Amino acid sequence: MAILSAIYKNGTEEREYKKSEIDAHLYENYLKGYLYCPTENCTARLIFNSGLKSYLRTWNNDNHIEGCIHGFNRVKGRVGIDTSYFINVELSPKRKKRALKEAFNIYNMTEQERAESKKKKKQKRTTSTTISKRIKPSTNIVIDGDDVKDGEISKIGVRGPNLSKKTADTLKEKDKGKTRLLLGTVKAVNLDNEGTANIIVIENNVEVSVKFEEAFRANSPNYLGLFHHLEEYISKVKDAVFAGIGEVNTIKGDNENYSFSIFYGEDFEVNKMNLINLSAKY
Numbered sequence: 001m002a003i004l005s006a007i008y009k010n011g012t013e014e015r016e017y018k019k020s021e022i023d024a025h026l027y028e029n030y031l032k033g034y035l036y037c038p039t040e041n042c043t044a045r046l047i048f049n050s051g052l053k054s055y056l057r058t059w060n061n062d063n064h065i066e067g068c069i070h071g072f073n074r075v076k077g078r079v080g081i082d083t084s085y086f087i088n089v090e091l092s093p094k095r096k097k098r099a100l101k102e103a104f105n106i107y108n109m110t111e112q113e114r115a116e117s118k119k120k121k122k123q124k125r126t127t128s129t130t131i132s133k134r135i136k137p138s139t140n141i142v143i144d145g146d147d148v149k150d151g152e153i154s155k156i157g158v159r160g161p162n163l164s165k166k167t168a169d170t171l172k173e174k175d176k177g178k179t180r181l182l183l184g185t186v187k188a189v190n191l192d193n194e195g196t197a198n199i200i201v202i203e204n205n206v207e208v209s210v211k212f213e214e215a216f217r218a219n220s221p222n223y224l225g226l227f228h229h230l231e232e233y234i235s236k237v238k239d240a241v242f243a244g245i246g247e248v249n250t251i252k253g254d255n256e257n258y259s260f261s262i263f264y265g266e267d268f269e270v271n272k273m274n275l276i277n278l279s280a281k282y
């Protein structure tokens with residue numbers, strides 16, 4: 001979400017500046033270091049970037065208060081729509097949880113079971129098509145429409161966006177920048193120095209690098225430092241199945257291989273356990 005104004009706070013002085021009221025000169029000489037997020041009680045500081053397209057952004061290491069609408073805007077180098085906003089707002093935690101469990105079950109089905117389940121779904125659909133078609137607006141647009149403006153999001157999608165399930169080997173160019181539910185087997189857990197890890201998820205010899213970056217650390221601090229439990233777990237358990245909801249990207253300088261960013265601790269599970277459950281159990 002673009003930040004359109006900032007609160008200037010300096011001693012007892014306080015006033016709101018619209019982005020359009022700020023220029024490089026005013027910022028450098030007067031506002032710099034004193035601009036804050038416009039959300040009430042939020043203490044995140046803001047930076048004004050001048051240039052062809054000026055914008056306000058959060059200081060690198062400042063966090064927004066819980067519930068602040070600008071709190072999801074933390075992923076580096078992303079332009080345009082912030083998919084973590086969809087993940088958080090458009091998909092309820094309940095729905096995400098259900099989707100993860102469902103995906104796990106589908107992943108573990110045999111070919112035959114899968115075919116039967118598909119058939120059942122189809123039958124169900126045909127019997128209710130006429131009614132459901134009329135009631136349900138098109139919701140795909142939320143996920144697939146890159147041009148949807150922030151303000152329009154709430155108007156679209158009564159039922160929330162469709163969440164495409166993809167195994168690691170089926171990610172395509174068109175998934176880039178989109179929210180997906182990723183499935184595969186955990187091949188490796190490479191711990192980093194920031195309390196998180198890089199998880200390699202594999203399917204049919206195709207690897208996807210699952211990342212937990214700045215936004216994840218800001219959103220889910222209670223998950224930091226737990227990834228070594230997962231490392232231990234996969235050293236003992238063969239075929240640990242990963243299911244996670246996040247954003248698809250390609251690895252920098254490498255357009256062939258995909259990376260997958262997760263923004264919230266609850267958004268991924270291994271063998272139906274989130275990292276906290278898994279850590280408590282093992």
Ligand SMILES: [Zn+2]
Pocket residue numbers: 037038039042043044064065068069070071
């Ligand atoms: Zn804020």
